[in-house]
Amino acid sequence: MDISRLPRRGRERERERERVTCTASLKNLRIVAPERVRLGDSVLLTCSYDLEDAQLYAIKWYFEDEEFYRYVPKKEPSHDTFSVRSIQVNVSGSNMHDVTLVNVRRKHTGRYKCEVSEDQPRYDTKLQEADMFVVDVPDTEPRIMVDKQRLAEGETLRANCTSGASRPAANITWSLNGKLLDNRRMKYSTRTQTLHTGTGEDGRQRTRSWLTVDTQGLFEDYRIRLRCFAQIQPVYKVSSSLDVRQDGPYVASPHSHRKCCSGGTYNIRNR
CATH class of the missing domain: 2.60.40.10 (Immunoglobulins)
Structure with a gap:
Protein backbone atom coordinates (compact mmCIF):
# COMPACT_ATOMS: atom_id res chain seq x y z
CA MET A 1 0.00 0.00 0.00
CA ASP A 2 1.24 3.47 -0.92
CA ILE A 3 0.42 5.31 2.30
CA SER A 4 1.66 8.61 0.84
CA ARG A 5 -1.71 8.98 -0.88
CA LEU A 6 -3.62 8.62 2.39
CA PRO A 7 -4.68 11.66 4.41
CA ARG A 8 -2.40 12.56 7.31
CA ARG A 9 -4.52 10.86 9.98
CA GLY A 10 -4.79 7.74 7.82
CA ARG A 11 -1.02 7.64 7.32
CA GLU A 12 -0.48 7.81 11.10
CA ARG A 13 -2.94 4.97 11.71
CA GLU A 14 -1.28 2.80 9.05
CA ARG A 15 2.21 3.42 10.48
CA GLU A 16 0.92 2.47 13.95
CA ARG A 17 -0.60 -0.72 12.53
CA GLU A 18 2.71 -1.64 10.92
CA ARG A 19 4.57 -0.89 14.16
CA VAL A 20 2.26 -3.17 16.15
CA THR A 21 2.57 -5.89 13.50
CA CYS A 22 6.36 -5.83 13.82
CA THR A 23 6.36 -5.91 17.63
CA ALA A 24 8.25 -8.91 19.00
CA ASP A 136 30.75 -27.88 49.77
CA VAL A 137 28.98 -29.30 52.84
CA PRO A 138 30.76 -30.62 55.96
CA ASP A 139 31.72 -34.28 55.92
CA THR A 140 31.58 -34.56 59.73
CA GLU A 141 28.84 -33.86 62.25
CA PRO A 142 29.11 -30.86 64.60
CA ARG A 143 31.04 -31.61 67.79
CA ILE A 144 29.86 -30.48 71.24
CA MET A 145 32.22 -30.04 74.20
CA VAL A 146 31.34 -28.96 77.77
CA ASP A 147 33.44 -27.82 80.71
CA LYS A 148 31.64 -30.25 83.06
CA GLN A 149 29.23 -33.09 82.29
CA ARG A 150 27.73 -33.05 85.80
CA LEU A 151 26.39 -29.84 87.34
CA ALA A 152 24.37 -28.87 90.38
CA GLU A 153 21.19 -26.93 89.63
CA GLY A 154 22.00 -23.24 89.41
CA GLU A 155 25.58 -23.79 88.25
CA THR A 156 26.65 -22.25 84.95
CA LEU A 157 26.81 -24.56 81.97
CA ARG A 158 29.58 -23.73 79.50
CA ALA A 159 29.69 -25.48 76.14
CA ASN A 160 30.99 -25.02 72.64
CA CYS A 161 30.06 -26.55 69.31
CA THR A 162 32.25 -26.74 66.20
CA SER A 163 30.88 -27.54 62.75
CA GLY A 164 32.68 -29.59 60.14
CA ALA A 165 34.63 -27.71 57.48
CA SER A 166 32.50 -26.36 54.64
CA ARG A 167 32.21 -23.68 52.00
CA PRO A 168 30.49 -21.41 52.92
CA ALA A 169 30.68 -21.65 56.70
CA ALA A 170 27.71 -23.28 58.44
CA ASN A 171 25.37 -21.39 60.76
CA ILE A 172 25.13 -22.81 64.30
CA THR A 173 22.09 -22.73 66.59
CA TRP A 174 21.34 -24.44 69.92
CA SER A 175 18.44 -26.10 71.69
CA LEU A 176 18.06 -27.24 75.33
CA ASN A 177 15.74 -30.15 76.07
CA GLY A 178 14.22 -29.86 72.62
CA LYS A 179 13.47 -26.13 72.92
CA LEU A 180 15.29 -23.37 71.09
CA LEU A 181 17.09 -20.85 73.27
CA ASP A 182 14.64 -18.31 74.68
CA ASN A 183 15.75 -15.41 76.88
CA ARG A 184 12.26 -15.26 78.40
CA ARG A 185 12.74 -18.70 79.96
CA MET A 186 16.49 -18.91 80.50
CA LYS A 187 19.55 -16.78 81.11
CA TYR A 188 22.13 -17.43 78.44
CA SER A 189 24.70 -15.87 76.13
CA THR A 190 26.33 -17.05 72.89
CA ARG A 191 29.15 -15.93 70.66
CA THR A 192 30.28 -17.29 67.31
CA GLN A 193 33.54 -17.32 65.38
CA THR A 194 34.44 -18.47 61.86
CA LEU A 195 37.65 -20.50 61.66
CA HIS A 196 39.51 -20.67 58.35
CA THR A 197 40.92 -24.09 57.44
CA GLY A 198 42.29 -23.28 53.98
CA THR A 199 43.46 -20.45 51.78
CA GLY A 200 42.19 -18.78 48.63
CA GLU A 201 38.78 -19.21 47.03
CA ASP A 202 38.72 -22.94 47.80
CA GLY A 203 39.35 -22.47 51.52
CA ARG A 204 36.86 -24.30 53.73
CA GLN A 205 35.65 -22.85 57.02
CA ARG A 206 34.49 -24.13 60.40
CA THR A 207 32.06 -22.33 62.68
CA ARG A 208 32.45 -22.45 66.46
CA SER A 209 29.77 -21.28 68.87
CA TRP A 210 30.15 -20.84 72.63
CA LEU A 211 27.15 -21.15 74.95
CA THR A 212 26.90 -20.02 78.58
CA VAL A 213 23.63 -20.70 80.41
CA ASP A 214 22.30 -20.61 83.98
CA THR A 215 20.95 -24.10 84.73
CA GLN A 216 18.42 -22.98 87.35
CA GLY A 217 15.11 -24.68 86.53
CA LEU A 218 16.40 -26.31 83.35
CA PHE A 219 17.01 -29.89 84.46
CA GLU A 220 14.40 -32.40 83.28
CA ASP A 221 14.67 -35.93 84.70
CA TYR A 222 18.02 -34.83 86.15
CA ARG A 223 19.55 -33.88 82.84
CA ILE A 224 19.82 -31.12 80.26
CA ARG A 225 20.04 -32.29 76.67
CA LEU A 226 22.14 -29.93 74.57
CA ARG A 227 21.66 -30.05 70.82
CA CYS A 228 23.77 -28.15 68.32
CA PHE A 229 22.51 -27.58 64.76
CA ALA A 230 24.85 -26.85 61.86
CA GLN A 231 22.96 -25.52 58.86
CA ILE A 232 23.60 -24.13 55.37
CA GLN A 233 20.24 -23.12 53.95
CA PRO A 234 18.55 -24.73 52.13
CA VAL A 235 20.76 -27.74 51.33
CA TYR A 236 22.25 -28.96 54.62
CA LYS A 237 21.16 -29.45 58.23
CA VAL A 238 22.84 -31.77 60.74
CA SER A 239 22.72 -31.87 64.53
CA SER A 240 24.54 -33.54 67.43
CA SER A 241 23.43 -33.86 71.05
CA LEU A 242 25.05 -34.29 74.46
CA ASP A 243 23.53 -34.76 77.93
CA VAL A 244 24.66 -32.78 80.98
CA ARG A 245 23.47 -34.55 84.13
CA GLN A 246 22.36 -33.09 87.40
CA ASP A 247 24.67 -33.55 90.36
CA GLY A 248 22.82 -34.21 93.67
CA PRO A 249 21.18 -33.52 95.97
CA TYR A 250 17.77 -33.71 94.28
CA VAL A 251 14.29 -34.92 95.12
CA ALA A 252 12.70 -37.40 92.76
CA SER A 253 9.01 -37.05 92.04
CA PRO A 254 6.76 -40.15 91.64
CA HIS A 255 6.42 -39.32 87.95
CA SER A 256 10.09 -38.84 87.13
CA HIS A 257 12.77 -41.44 86.78
CA ARG A 258 16.44 -41.21 86.23
CA LYS A 259 17.52 -41.77 82.65
CA CYS A 260 20.97 -42.53 81.37
CA CYS A 261 21.47 -41.29 77.86
CA SER A 262 24.58 -41.14 75.75
CA GLY A 263 23.30 -38.61 73.27
CA GLY A 264 22.76 -39.08 69.58
CA THR A 265 22.82 -37.46 66.20
CA TYR A 266 20.53 -37.05 63.29
CA ASN A 267 21.10 -35.87 59.76
CA ILE A 268 18.63 -34.04 57.55
CA ARG A 269 19.48 -33.67 53.90
CA ASN A 270 17.28 -31.45 51.77
CA ARG A 271 17.46 -32.19 48.09
Whole structure:
Protein backbone atom coordinates (compact mmCIF):
# COMPACT_ATOMS: atom_id res chain seq x y z
CA MET A 1 0.00 0.00 0.00
CA ASP A 2 1.24 3.47 -0.92
CA ILE A 3 0.42 5.31 2.30
CA SER A 4 1.66 8.61 0.84
CA ARG A 5 -1.71 8.98 -0.88
CA LEU A 6 -3.62 8.62 2.39
CA PRO A 7 -4.68 11.66 4.41
CA ARG A 8 -2.40 12.56 7.31
CA ARG A 9 -4.52 10.86 9.98
CA GLY A 10 -4.79 7.74 7.82
CA ARG A 11 -1.02 7.64 7.32
CA GLU A 12 -0.48 7.81 11.10
CA ARG A 13 -2.94 4.97 11.71
CA GLU A 14 -1.28 2.80 9.05
CA ARG A 15 2.21 3.42 10.48
CA GLU A 16 0.92 2.47 13.95
CA ARG A 17 -0.60 -0.72 12.53
CA GLU A 18 2.71 -1.64 10.92
CA ARG A 19 4.57 -0.89 14.16
CA VAL A 20 2.26 -3.17 16.15
CA THR A 21 2.57 -5.89 13.50
CA CYS A 22 6.36 -5.83 13.82
CA THR A 23 6.36 -5.91 17.63
CA ALA A 24 8.25 -8.91 19.00
CA SER A 25 6.21 -11.84 20.29
CA LEU A 26 8.86 -12.98 22.79
CA LYS A 27 7.69 -12.00 26.28
CA ASN A 28 7.89 -12.93 29.97
CA LEU A 29 11.37 -14.42 29.81
CA ARG A 30 12.41 -15.79 33.20
CA ILE A 31 15.22 -18.05 34.39
CA VAL A 32 14.66 -20.39 37.34
CA ALA A 33 17.80 -21.64 39.08
CA PRO A 34 18.47 -22.70 42.68
CA GLU A 35 20.52 -20.17 44.63
CA ARG A 36 22.45 -22.99 46.34
CA VAL A 37 23.10 -26.62 45.44
CA ARG A 38 25.26 -29.35 46.96
CA LEU A 39 28.61 -30.29 45.48
CA GLY A 40 28.13 -33.35 43.25
CA ASP A 41 24.37 -32.93 42.80
CA SER A 42 22.40 -32.76 39.55
CA VAL A 43 20.75 -29.39 38.89
CA LEU A 44 17.79 -28.40 36.72
CA LEU A 45 17.91 -24.89 35.22
CA THR A 46 14.71 -23.67 33.56
CA CYS A 47 14.10 -20.85 31.12
CA SER A 48 10.41 -19.98 30.78
CA TYR A 49 9.09 -17.64 28.10
CA ASP A 50 6.04 -16.83 26.00
CA LEU A 51 6.42 -16.75 22.21
CA GLU A 52 2.72 -16.08 21.58
CA ASP A 53 2.24 -16.82 17.84
CA ALA A 54 5.96 -16.99 17.00
CA GLN A 55 8.21 -20.06 16.70
CA LEU A 56 11.38 -20.76 18.63
CA TYR A 57 14.60 -20.36 16.66
CA ALA A 58 17.11 -21.23 19.40
CA ILE A 59 17.74 -21.27 23.13
CA LYS A 60 21.32 -20.88 24.35
CA TRP A 61 22.75 -21.34 27.84
CA TYR A 62 25.88 -19.60 29.09
CA PHE A 63 28.06 -19.95 32.17
CA GLU A 64 29.34 -16.43 32.75
CA ASP A 65 29.88 -15.47 29.07
CA GLU A 66 30.70 -18.90 27.63
CA GLU A 67 28.04 -20.92 25.82
CA PHE A 68 27.78 -24.52 27.04
CA TYR A 69 24.42 -25.72 25.64
CA ARG A 70 22.24 -24.90 22.63
CA TYR A 71 18.85 -26.16 21.52
CA VAL A 72 17.68 -25.47 17.94
CA PRO A 73 14.40 -27.31 17.21
CA LYS A 74 14.80 -27.21 13.41
CA LYS A 75 18.25 -28.85 13.52
CA GLU A 76 18.96 -32.57 13.62
CA PRO A 77 20.09 -33.32 16.21
CA SER A 78 18.55 -30.35 18.00
CA HIS A 79 21.09 -30.38 20.89
CA ASP A 80 24.64 -29.04 20.96
CA THR A 81 26.98 -29.01 23.95
CA PHE A 82 30.25 -27.11 24.29
CA SER A 83 33.20 -27.76 26.60
CA VAL A 84 33.14 -25.04 29.26
CA ARG A 85 34.88 -25.51 32.62
CA SER A 86 34.03 -29.23 32.72
CA ILE A 87 30.27 -28.56 32.89
CA GLN A 88 28.44 -31.84 32.23
CA VAL A 89 25.02 -31.66 30.55
CA ASN A 90 22.48 -34.48 30.65
CA VAL A 91 21.13 -34.07 27.11
CA SER A 92 18.21 -36.45 27.68
CA GLY A 93 17.09 -34.19 30.55
CA SER A 94 17.41 -30.99 28.49
CA ASN A 95 15.02 -29.42 25.99
CA MET A 96 13.57 -26.14 24.72
CA HIS A 97 13.11 -24.89 28.30
CA ASP A 98 15.39 -26.90 30.58
CA VAL A 99 19.04 -27.83 30.87
CA THR A 100 20.19 -30.46 33.37
CA LEU A 101 23.68 -30.27 34.84
CA VAL A 102 25.21 -33.33 36.52
CA ASN A 103 27.93 -33.65 39.16
CA VAL A 104 28.33 -29.90 39.71
CA ARG A 105 31.68 -28.78 41.13
CA ARG A 106 32.87 -25.77 43.11
CA LYS A 107 34.07 -24.06 39.93
CA HIS A 108 30.50 -24.07 38.65
CA THR A 109 29.56 -21.38 41.16
CA GLY A 110 28.68 -18.28 39.18
CA ARG A 111 26.22 -16.64 36.81
CA TYR A 112 24.08 -18.61 34.38
CA LYS A 113 22.39 -16.97 31.40
CA CYS A 114 19.54 -18.07 29.18
CA GLU A 115 19.20 -16.48 25.71
CA VAL A 116 16.04 -17.09 23.69
CA SER A 117 15.59 -16.17 20.01
CA GLU A 118 12.33 -16.34 18.10
CA ASP A 119 12.26 -17.51 14.48
CA GLN A 120 11.81 -15.45 11.33
CA PRO A 121 10.75 -12.91 10.39
CA ARG A 122 11.53 -11.05 13.63
CA TYR A 123 14.46 -13.00 15.16
CA ASP A 124 13.91 -11.08 18.40
CA THR A 125 16.35 -12.16 21.13
CA LYS A 126 16.16 -11.72 24.90
CA LEU A 127 18.42 -12.81 27.76
CA GLN A 128 17.97 -13.42 31.50
CA GLU A 129 20.50 -14.47 34.15
CA ALA A 130 20.68 -15.95 37.65
CA ASP A 131 23.43 -16.77 40.15
CA MET A 132 24.05 -20.22 41.61
CA PHE A 133 26.42 -21.21 44.44
CA VAL A 134 27.78 -24.76 44.77
CA VAL A 135 27.99 -25.63 48.48
CA ASP A 136 30.75 -27.88 49.77
CA VAL A 137 28.98 -29.30 52.84
CA PRO A 138 30.76 -30.62 55.96
CA ASP A 139 31.72 -34.28 55.92
CA THR A 140 31.58 -34.56 59.73
CA GLU A 141 28.84 -33.86 62.25
CA PRO A 142 29.11 -30.86 64.60
CA ARG A 143 31.04 -31.61 67.79
CA ILE A 144 29.86 -30.48 71.24
CA MET A 145 32.22 -30.04 74.20
CA VAL A 146 31.34 -28.96 77.77
CA ASP A 147 33.44 -27.82 80.71
CA LYS A 148 31.64 -30.25 83.06
CA GLN A 149 29.23 -33.09 82.29
CA ARG A 150 27.73 -33.05 85.80
CA LEU A 151 26.39 -29.84 87.34
CA ALA A 152 24.37 -28.87 90.38
CA GLU A 153 21.19 -26.93 89.63
CA GLY A 154 22.00 -23.24 89.41
CA GLU A 155 25.58 -23.79 88.25
CA THR A 156 26.65 -22.25 84.95
CA LEU A 157 26.81 -24.56 81.97
CA ARG A 158 29.58 -23.73 79.50
CA ALA A 159 29.69 -25.48 76.14
CA ASN A 160 30.99 -25.02 72.64
CA CYS A 161 30.06 -26.55 69.31
CA THR A 162 32.25 -26.74 66.20
CA SER A 163 30.88 -27.54 62.75
CA GLY A 164 32.68 -29.59 60.14
CA ALA A 165 34.63 -27.71 57.48
CA SER A 166 32.50 -26.36 54.64
CA ARG A 167 32.21 -23.68 52.00
CA PRO A 168 30.49 -21.41 52.92
CA ALA A 169 30.68 -21.65 56.70
CA ALA A 170 27.71 -23.28 58.44
CA ASN A 171 25.37 -21.39 60.76
CA ILE A 172 25.13 -22.81 64.30
CA THR A 173 22.09 -22.73 66.59
CA TRP A 174 21.34 -24.44 69.92
CA SER A 175 18.44 -26.10 71.69
CA LEU A 176 18.06 -27.24 75.33
CA ASN A 177 15.74 -30.15 76.07
CA GLY A 178 14.22 -29.86 72.62
CA LYS A 179 13.47 -26.13 72.92
CA LEU A 180 15.29 -23.37 71.09
CA LEU A 181 17.09 -20.85 73.27
CA ASP A 182 14.64 -18.31 74.68
CA ASN A 183 15.75 -15.41 76.88
CA ARG A 184 12.26 -15.26 78.40
CA ARG A 185 12.74 -18.70 79.96
CA MET A 186 16.49 -18.91 80.50
CA LYS A 187 19.55 -16.78 81.11
CA TYR A 188 22.13 -17.43 78.44
CA SER A 189 24.70 -15.87 76.13
CA THR A 190 26.33 -17.05 72.89
CA ARG A 191 29.15 -15.93 70.66
CA THR A 192 30.28 -17.29 67.31
CA GLN A 193 33.54 -17.32 65.38
CA THR A 194 34.44 -18.47 61.86
CA LEU A 195 37.65 -20.50 61.66
CA HIS A 196 39.51 -20.67 58.35
CA THR A 197 40.92 -24.09 57.44
CA GLY A 198 42.29 -23.28 53.98
CA THR A 199 43.46 -20.45 51.78
CA GLY A 200 42.19 -18.78 48.63
CA GLU A 201 38.78 -19.21 47.03
CA ASP A 202 38.72 -22.94 47.80
CA GLY A 203 39.35 -22.47 51.52
CA ARG A 204 36.86 -24.30 53.73
CA GLN A 205 35.65 -22.85 57.02
CA ARG A 206 34.49 -24.13 60.40
CA THR A 207 32.06 -22.33 62.68
CA ARG A 208 32.45 -22.45 66.46
CA SER A 209 29.77 -21.28 68.87
CA TRP A 210 30.15 -20.84 72.63
CA LEU A 211 27.15 -21.15 74.95
CA THR A 212 26.90 -20.02 78.58
CA VAL A 213 23.63 -20.70 80.41
CA ASP A 214 22.30 -20.61 83.98
CA THR A 215 20.95 -24.10 84.73
CA GLN A 216 18.42 -22.98 87.35
CA GLY A 217 15.11 -24.68 86.53
CA LEU A 218 16.40 -26.31 83.35
CA PHE A 219 17.01 -29.89 84.46
CA GLU A 220 14.40 -32.40 83.28
CA ASP A 221 14.67 -35.93 84.70
CA TYR A 222 18.02 -34.83 86.15
CA ARG A 223 19.55 -33.88 82.84
CA ILE A 224 19.82 -31.12 80.26
CA ARG A 225 20.04 -32.29 76.67
CA LEU A 226 22.14 -29.93 74.57
CA ARG A 227 21.66 -30.05 70.82
CA CYS A 228 23.77 -28.15 68.32
CA PHE A 229 22.51 -27.58 64.76
CA ALA A 230 24.85 -26.85 61.86
CA GLN A 231 22.96 -25.52 58.86
CA ILE A 232 23.60 -24.13 55.37
CA GLN A 233 20.24 -23.12 53.95
CA PRO A 234 18.55 -24.73 52.13
CA VAL A 235 20.76 -27.74 51.33
CA TYR A 236 22.25 -28.96 54.62
CA LYS A 237 21.16 -29.45 58.23
CA VAL A 238 22.84 -31.77 60.74
CA SER A 239 22.72 -31.87 64.53
CA SER A 240 24.54 -33.54 67.43
CA SER A 241 23.43 -33.86 71.05
CA LEU A 242 25.05 -34.29 74.46
CA ASP A 243 23.53 -34.76 77.93
CA VAL A 244 24.66 -32.78 80.98
CA ARG A 245 23.47 -34.55 84.13
CA GLN A 246 22.36 -33.09 87.40
CA ASP A 247 24.67 -33.55 90.36
CA GLY A 248 22.82 -34.21 93.67
CA PRO A 249 21.18 -33.52 95.97
CA TYR A 250 17.77 -33.71 94.28
CA VAL A 251 14.29 -34.92 95.12
CA ALA A 252 12.70 -37.40 92.76
CA SER A 253 9.01 -37.05 92.04
CA PRO A 254 6.76 -40.15 91.64
CA HIS A 255 6.42 -39.32 87.95
CA SER A 256 10.09 -38.84 87.13
CA HIS A 257 12.77 -41.44 86.78
CA ARG A 258 16.44 -41.21 86.23
CA LYS A 259 17.52 -41.77 82.65
CA CYS A 260 20.97 -42.53 81.37
CA CYS A 261 21.47 -41.29 77.86
CA SER A 262 24.58 -41.14 75.75
CA GLY A 263 23.30 -38.61 73.27
CA GLY A 264 22.76 -39.08 69.58
CA THR A 265 22.82 -37.46 66.20
CA TYR A 266 20.53 -37.05 63.29
CA ASN A 267 21.10 -35.87 59.76
CA ILE A 268 18.63 -34.04 57.55
CA ARG A 269 19.48 -33.67 53.90
CA ASN A 270 17.28 -31.45 51.77
CA ARG A 271 17.46 -32.19 48.09
